[in-house]
Amino acid sequence: MAEDGEVGAIDAELHKKRIAADYKGLKGRVDGKRILRHLYTICGQGDTSFVRGDSHAMAFQEGRRWVWLQIEAALHWKPEEREKVLEEES
Numbered sequence: 001m002a003e004d005g006e007v008g009a010i011d012a013e014l015h016k017k018r019i020a021a022d023y024k025g026l027k028g029r030v031d032g033k034r035i036l037r038h039l040y041t042i043c044g045q046g047d048t049s050f051v052r053g054d055s056h057a058m059a060f061q062e063g064r065r066w067v068w069l070q071i072e073a074a075l076h077w078k079p080e081e082r083e084k085v086l087e088e089e090s
Contacts, residue, residue: 020074027075033085036071040086043068 026032040046045068049061072082 016074020076023071023074024076027077027081027085033088037086037088039071040068043071 026036042064044061044064047061049058049065051057051061075082077085
C-alpha cells in the first residue's frame with residue numbers, strides 16, 4: 001500500500017502531465033495561439049522587468065514573468081516554435 005506522500009506525488013505528477021498536454025493542445029488551434037500571444041503580452045515578456053528605484057514594482061514584474069516561464073516549461077517548445085506562434089496573426 002502506498003504512503004500518503006507517494007500518492008500525493010503521483011497525483012501531482014499526473015496533474016503536471018495533464019496541464020502540459022492542455023497547453024500543448026493550444027498550440028495547434030487558432031484560438032489557442034491567440035490566447036498564448038495574449039498571455040505572452042500580459043506577462044510582460046516583451047518588456048524589461050527592471051524598475052529604477054522601485055523594488056516592489058520590479059518584484060511584481062518578475063512575478064508576471066515567472067508565470068510565462070511556467071507556461072513555457074509546460075509547453076516544452078523550442079525557441080523557433082515559440083517565435084512562430086507569437087508572430088502569427090489570427
